[in-house]
Amino acid sequence: MEITIYDDFDLRKISESGQCFRCKQIDKKYRFITLNHVLYVEPLSASSFEISCCSNDWHMIWKPYFNLSRNYADIRKLAQNDPFMSAAADAGSGIRILKQDSWEMMIAFIISQRKSIPAIKKSVKLLAANYGEIIHTKYEDIYSFPTPEALSKATDNELAQCGLGYRIPYIKDATTKVLTGSVLADSWNSYTDEDLLSMLKTVKGVGDKVANCIMLFSYGRTASAPIDTWIKKIIAKYYDGQNPFLKYGNNAGIMQQYAFYYILHHKTEV
DNA sequence: CTCCAGGGTTTGC
């Protein structure tokens, strides 16, 4: 079916913004996966798109996934008195903060530490291929991200084959804690950002940066602005060591994503 | 070959 989106929505920038590791361009379409749902989107014009799902799935699953209830064009304007951030927001216009599965985000960002984005994508793909459920779509056969139950059955040697290296005990601790319900239970949705951060950091291998990524990319906590090596370089070079994201309040995480996207495509500038 | 990647934990002071 065909849909219309009037706000920022650039599929290429979303897929290249380093927040989802399994979205992929297939010819003119972009593929997204969350839980056992798969969506293919093809841009038809600036504001119209052909989508592969039904109306109900679009409204119930994918509009929340793309955070379409929020006006990003207005948020970008908040950076107008901030030279670096306004340049970043301009370059990144069309990016959206995706609301992804919290379990997948926890594992994916534990894996992400000291790995390049292509290497992260490879490990996540191997986990899905080995422990996920197969999904047959019109265009391809792909695998869902493994459930905690499925991943708990993996041996150390098998996990090593997925390129997880020294993160294997971290992955196992996350799996155990999720299965026992001490982290990621639904009840955490109503907790404050501060309490949610503390909960996430009880998992081994989850520090401030990874916890903030989980909060931003799966809990919709857009006040969270993960500080990684690239963001640190930006803060040092353009902001004299002072965190520029805090002043954006509930939009801090969105600004961080513009900054991250920008620097990822202008690495020589820092 | 060497260097580094969307960091975190452990150790030593």
Added chain:
DNA sequence: GCAAACCATGGA
């Protein structure tokens, strides 16, 4: 409290 050492592996 902070800084440094250490961590497995693959892509560049």
